Amino acid sequence: MTDYGFRSRFAAQKPWTPLRYSPWHEALWQFLSTACLAFGAWYIIWRWMFSVNFEALWFSIPLLVAETGAYLGLFLFTLNLWSAKSPELPPLPVTTRDCSGDPDAPERPLAVDVFFATYSEDPELVRQGLQAAKALTYPHPIDLKVHVLDDGKRPAMAAVAAEEGVNYITRSDNLGFKAGNLRNAMTVTGGDFILICDADMIPFPTFLEETLGYFRDEKVAWVQTPQWFYDVPPGVPLPAKLERRLGRPGRWLGQAVERVVGPIQLGEDPFANDPQLFFDVILRRRNWANASFCCGAGSIHRREAVMEAALRQWSDAIEAEAGRDEASARRLTGETAIAESIKSAMRWQGALDTEFQPYKFHVSEDIYTSIALHSDRERGWKSVLHPVPQARMLSPNDLLSWMLQRFKYAGGTLDIFVTDSPLFRPGLTGAQKLMYAATFYSYLSPIWNVIFLVSPIVFLLTGIAPLAGYSLDFFIHITPFLVLNELSKLVSTWGNSNSKGRAWYLATFPLSLQALWTVLRGKKIAFPVTPKDRQVGTYGRLVRWQIGVVVLTLVSLAWGWVAYAQGRHGYGLGAMLANTLWGLTNASSMLPIIRAAFWQPDAEFESEIVAGKMHPHQSKGEEAVSP
Structure with missing residues (x-):
């Protein structure tokens, strides 16, 4: 039996x-x-009013627009992180009455369905999660059922389910992919709550004890827990690394650095998979606005909320379709009104033609579900991000798998923004719309990030400045903004290093641009299953644009300093210092993803593969995410 690293x-x-x-x-x-x-x-206003280079508007205006766009993103990000207050975990419910809000409701033990959605993953990998789900603990009587939702219709998976004594569910088609798989399972199960697990998810025994208490509030529709990847290389703490080189003074130096910037691990996960910054800071701090959205795996849902929201959307879709049909009929017949019997027939036909979807058939069905529930103003459904990880999962261990996953995230989110934006959906509060806007807006960042990457290169090669001049006035306006931005980020993410995340945020511009272009062309975002095994090989082709940025930046720096030494027009000292620092920052931000493309596991990791604990497979389909 494949171990998948559990004894690694x-x-x-x-x-x-x-x-x-x-x-x-x-x-x-x-x-x-x-x-x-x-x-x-203050800086942005000054830039627009006093620093435009009218002799190079083709350069100056795009950079100004990019800076303004980035500032708006900073404003939304600040609103997102404004408050860390979260609801307290109430006492655990004993019976269904405790979760209903009705003192006269019947009492019976809570019923929980655990769904493991799978398609092509190794059945032995899923077995690990099934065994963990059967070991879930709860201090009160509970009706716990574990289900395998196999869209692969595999006899081997059915055999594993039978051996583990859990329910095996499949269907005749794969309509709607994972969302359709979940919907199908809901029609043949009846638990009060649904725990959603991916094929590689291993829930901790305490999962229900850590989450069901929130459902004492009858308005809570779902609780999301952090996704924690246990299989990433842990790295070596900076103090320990320096102590090996410099002795005890090295440890003291490392500890002093960490007190300022937070923990630093050398040799850790090269793919920036650690999701703590997202779950423990970004998503957790949306609790104040009741806008923490669902991320799929690791979430537990109140069945009533999911079904009711689906029914409401189904009814609204039928009414909208009937309204369009009625308008068409009036235009065709010239009548000013349509008989009620005909209207009823139109609604009936609409009901037959409209698919009932508890989970939206979409690559980002989890966010779609969140939007549908949050926008139900009549019921006022709530969401909670519980900050304590309650499961472990496998992370992408090669750049191709990582990009497949991130392309799906980016494309799915942008598709919602373009085709069914919640910003114009009735029912959401202003705060909720701002939180969703922050999510969508973050995926537009490659538009201005490209300008930020190109601007120092253009100046260093041509001597043309994007602003009127790198005067003392410029540094007076920009310096306090940059210093305060760094200080506020350090405080907001205290205990979390965000340097790697910011580097990847800048370096993934080709992937984000490809996702945006795909959506704008109206192409459908695919439903790729993220590989659970490390793919063999290196992926230099996937980072050719990032390598190009580094090479161009270094060449332009050499050219610019030679021009400065020769006293050429436009190459002032202030401009050279500003653009040198800017260019080096850009180039260094490209290095983590370039390193990840060529990363190979160390000898100990490789020995586990040779021993059969991990099964590498040569991957196909690099073109899927190769911009």
Whole structure:
């Protein structure tokens, strides 16, 4: 039986401890972030009013638009992180009455269905999750049922389900992919709550004990838990690494650095898979706005909420279709009104033609479900991000798998924004719309990131500045903004290093642009299953644009400093220093993803593959994410 790393060196890793809420910490963050936004607005206004280079508007205006766009993204990001307050976990419910809000409701033990959605994954991988799900604990009587949702219709998977004593569910078609798989399972199960697991997810025994308490609030529709990847290389803490080189003074130096910037692990996961920054900071801090969205695996849903939202959307779709049909009929017949019997027939036909979808048939069905529930103003459904990881999963261990996953995330999210944006959906509160806007807006960042990457190269090669001049006035306006931006980020993510995340955010511009272009052309985003095994080989072709940025930046730096030494027009010292720092920052941001493309596991990791603990497979389909 394949072990998939459970007895590997990674098995001893423990999930992160959530950041503690501190009102003093939050007050400091809010002060610094407000000051940052104020100085940022001062800088942007000054840029538009006093620094435009009218002799090079083709260069100056795009950079100004990019800076303004990035500032708006910073404003939305600040709103996202504004408050870390989250609901407290109430006592665990004993019976269904405790979750209904009705003191006269009948009492019976809670019923929980655990869904493992699978398609092509190794059945032995799924077995690990099934065994863990059967071991879920709860201090009160509970009706727990575990189900395998196999869209692959594989006898081997059915055999594993039978051996583990769990229910095996399949269907005649794969309509709707994962969303359709979940919908089909809902029609043949009846639990009060549904725990959604991916094929590689291993729930901790305490999952239900850590989440079901929130459902004492009858308005809570789902609880999302962080996705934690246990199989990433843990790396070596900076103090330990320096101690090996410099002795005890090295440890002291490393500890001093970490006190300022947070923990630093050398040799850790080269793919920036660690999701703590997203779950423990970004998504957790949407609790204040009731806008923490569902991320699929690791979430538990109130069946009533999912079904009711689906029924409401189904009814609205029928009414909308009937309205269009009625308008067409009036145009065709010239009548000013249509008989009620004909209207009823139109609604009936619409009901037959409209698919009932508890989970939207979409590559990002989890976010779609979140939007549908949040926008139900009549019921006022709530969501909660529980900050403590309650499961472990496998992460992409090669750049191709990583890009397949991220392309699906980016394309699916952008498709919702373009085709069915919640920003114009009735029912969502203003705060919820702002939180969803922050999500969608972040995927537009490659538009201005490309300009930021190209701008120092253009100046260094041509001597043409994108602003009127790199004067003292420029540095007076930009310096406090940049300093406060760094300080506020350090405080907001205290205990989490965000340097790698920011580097990847900038370096993934080709992938994000490809996702945006795909959506704008109206092409459908595919439903690729992220490979669970490491793919063999290196992927230099996937980072050719990032390599190009590094090479062009270094060449332009050499050219620019030679021009400065020769005293050529336009190459002032202030301009050279600013663009050198800018260019080197850009180039260094490309290095992590380039390194990931050529990363190979160390000898110990390879020995596990040779021993059969991990099964590498040569991958096909690089073109799917090769912009």
